[in-house]
Amino acid sequence: xxxxxxxxxxGADVVRVxxxxxxxxxxxxxxxxxxxxxxxxxxxxxxxxxxxxxxxLLRRIDRLGTNLLTVAPGDTLYGDEAKLPESxxxxxxxxxPVTSVGAxxxxxxxxxxxxxxxxxxxxxxxxxxAGGELLETVGVGVRHGTWLxxxxxxxxxxxxxxxxxxRMGFDRVGGQVWIGGRWFSVIGILAPAELxxxxxxxxxxxxxxxxxxxxxxxHPTMVYERSADGAVEDVREVLARTxxxxxxxxxxxxxxxxxxxxxxxxxxxxxxxxxxxxxxxxLVGGVGVANTMVISVLERRREIGLRRSLGATRxxxxxQFLAESLLLSAFGGVVGVVLGAGVTIGFAVYRxxxxxxxxxxxxxxxxxxxxxxTVAGLYPAMRAARLAPTEALATV
Numbered sequence: 069x070x071x072x073x074x075x076x077x078x079g080a081d082v083v084r085v086x087x088x089x090x091x092x093x094x095x096x097x098x099x100x101x102x103x104x105x106x107x108x109x110x111x112x113x114x115x116x117x118x119x120x121x122x123x124x125l126l127r128r129i130d131r132l133g134t135n136l137l138t139v140a141p142g143d144t145l146y147g148d149e150a151k152l153p154e155s156x157x158x159x160x161x162x163x164x165p166v167t168s169v170g171a172x173x174x175x176x177x178x179x180x181x182x183x184x185x186x187x188x189x190x191x192x193x194x195x196x197x198a199g200g201e202l203l204e205t206v207g208v209g210v211r212h213g214t215w216l217x218x219x220x221x222x223x224x225x226x227x228x229x230x231x232x233x234x235r236m237g238f239d240r241v242g243g244q245v246w247i248g249g250r251w252f253s254v255i256g257i258l259a260p261a262e263l264x265x266x267x268x269x270x271x272x273x274x275x276x277x278x279x280x281x282x283x284x285x286x287h288p289t290m291v292y293e294r295s296a297d298g299a300v301e302d303v304r305e306v307l308a309r310t311x312x313x314x315x316x317x318x319x320x321x322x323x324x325x326x327x328x329x330x331x332x333x334x335x336x337x338x339x340x341x342x343x344x345x346x347x348x349x350x351l352v353g354g355v356g357v358a359n360t361m362v363i364s365v366l367e368r369r370r371e372i373g374l375r376r377s378l379g380a381t382r383x384x385x386x387x388q389f390l391a392e393s394l395l396l397s398a399f400g401g402v403v404g405v406v407l408g409a410g411v412t413i414g415f416a417v418y419r420x421x422x423x424x425x426x427x428x429x430x431x432x433x434x435x436x437x438x439x440x441x442t443v444a445g446l447y448p449a450m451r452a453a454r455l456a457p458t459e460a461l462a463t464v
Contacts, residue, residue, distance in 0.1 A: 093364070097396055100353075100360040104400025104440065105407060107350025108433045112408025115429040117415055124421040132207060132263050134325040135300050139291040139311055142320045150318035151287045156311045157199060160291055163310060165299035170202030171288040172270070175278050177248035179226075179271045181236055185246075191235045195247055196270045196289075197278035198227070205292045206264045213241035213256035220255060221274025224281055227256035231268040247271065248282045263324040264292065353400065354440040361393050361448035386453040393445020394438060401437025405430055 139160070141150040153159070161169045175197055178190045202208075203215055214220075216227055226245060228238060236245065244251040252273065261267040278284035291311065295303045304323070308316035409425050416423035 096360055096363075097399070100356045101396055101400035101403065103353030103356040104350065104397050104437055105353075105404035107347070107353045108401050108404025108437060109407035109411065110349050111347070111436075112405055112425065112429055112433050113411040113415075116408060116412030116423070116425040119424040119426055119429075120412060120416040120419075120421045123424045124419075127422070128262065129325050132325065133294070133297075134323065135294050135297050136206070136263055136324055137293050137295070137300065137304055137307060138264075138322050138324060139293070139307055140320045140322070141289060142318045144315075144318055150312075150315070152289065152291065152319070153312060154286045154288075156288050156291050159310050160293050160307065163293075163295070163303055163306065165295040165303055167294050167296065168201055168205040169199075169291065169293045170205035171199045171291045172202065172267070172272070173197040173275070173278070173284060173287060174289045175248075175273070175282045175284050177282045179232075179236075179252075180246045183246045191232075192269060193232045193235060194266075194270045195278075195282070196272055197275045197284050197286075198272040199275055199288075202267075202272075202292065203258075205294055206261055206267065208261040208264070208267065209259040211257050211259045212239075213254070215256055216272065216274045222276045222280070223274070224250060224252040224277060225255045225274065226252040227258060227272045228254060229258050229268040229270045229272070230260045232271055233257045245271065247273070250281060266290070350436065350440065354397075354444045357393060357396055357400075357441065358444035358448065360396070361389060361445050362451070364392070365389065365448045365452045382453040386449045389449035389452045390442070390445045393448065394441040397437045397441025397444065398434070401434050404437075405433050408433070 139152065139156065141152050144150045157169050157171045160166060173196060175195045177195045178187060179193050179195050180187070180189060180191075198216060200216065200218070200221065203210070210227075211230070213227070216225065224247075226247065228236065233239070238254060238257060241254055241256060243254050245254060246252075252271075258267065258272075273282070275284075275286070279286055293303070293307075300323070304321055307321045308319040312319050409430070412425050413423040415421075
């Protein structure tokens, strides 16, 4: 008898035995797997939605371009607000790699819907003088009407930014607004300016008209320039000295796309927080699986005793219950991955984003379920394997 060798269970046999144990308690299995599924779905959807949002932001950056730089006045040595020279636009245009230049200048005037509205009620809209190449440089389209040209830029005509038009109640061109004590005709409404949100909240009049009717001093307060992609940093280095050779320290140069890139990077911090919540849900699901397996061992002592009496080894009993735990977790993991991917795709389509579910997230989610299943099933499997046949059958 000492030469007898116990039969070995093949992989198919292990899966078949594990599934048989799960099928005998379907309600408990579904409830236990639900905890795993919720945790995995949370983690996959968080990663997917974050990746989709980031992909949309990066596509916007690519579409808008990273070659736009802005020049604004800083402070003087004595802390006063500096001014850009009147020739700033012409000076920037002389830089070799620069392809287009536009500018705006603050005008000391307010805009109101009618002359009956108190002067202090401006709705947060700034009146600015604008150069002809502003839209081309910033990359803003005209939603309704037309942009300022050599003719309209000399007369009391105004183009409203997207937000300014909304606040003033304009959804089409036509009509007039009260600026600086006289009527200006609305000839255009702009589309949103994603890289220059200050334009959205502005009423733009021609450079010459601003000087003639509103007392504009012709000093630009914001210069926008675009250059060749490969020359952006070189242009950035010389912009301040070019705009104001005498006091380059009074000039501020920035790149608007940096804010969008920082936003894309900051999204990762919030994602990590939500991943932590998903990990907690997954841990709770793992505890549920462990609890289910422990109860299963207690309820199935007779089965364990019979298997041991018929020749099953401790290792085979251990493998059986460990397989049940792994299959239970894997079932929850697969359901969670499908739910998480579905939520990601649905939310991305709703927001108009490109749906992105990283493959590493799917693989990591399934790997996490197997780890959870192993850890959760290890103790119950070892406990079942330690039961002696006589002890197990004695409880019947």
